[in-house]
Amino acid sequence: SQTIHQWPATLVQPVGSPLSLECTVEGTSNPNLYWYRQAAGRGLQLLFYSVGIGQISSEVPQNLSASRPQDRQFILSSKKLLLSDSGFYLCAWSVLAGGYGYTFGSGTRLTVV
């Protein structure tokens, strides 16, 4: 069966520090991978998605970047965190056919202080 792992669960980082959040998927090949962010009291904002190794599409300009060094690994990074980067970050995967929906990781609560 397919599973998705996301870590860490919580993170408190000072302003200006770097960030690296990792997401891995098991049990499937060539998944579509996604990074979403939820700010407090707001909906889901799609940050990045990837349809293959090294292929990253950015939905919004921001202080973050994403990479996909392996088929089932998706990394969210920042060189210098801002206060506004605080939020709940969710990784998800899907297959191309829309009827399967998305499967989400358990999320990372990032607080920038």
Add this chain to the structure above:
Amino acid sequence: AQSVTQLGSHVSVSEGALVLLRCNYSSSVPPYLFWYVQYPNQGLQLLLKYTSAATLVKVINGFEAEFKKSETSFHLTKPSAHMSDAAEYFCAVSASNQFYFGTGTSLTVNP
């Protein structure tokens, strides 16, 4: 283009009362429709989905949603709310390999 509208960002019901969470969609092609539930500090979990089979979709915890093409709706209901149903609920539509989430509805269940 596809979009999803969830009417009411906050819904409050009493325990045992009917739960109704509204979702309307727009899609130029036949859509797949989903409801996700999110408990505090957790990821989203798939609650149920419509994929062009039966228009009424049910799950074992009492939730159900009915696809009404004429109304472009996929409202989520539960006859009797339980305290454990308190969570954030997201409606989503998928069509032409595009996936869109609604803005979410926070459900509060009062004792």
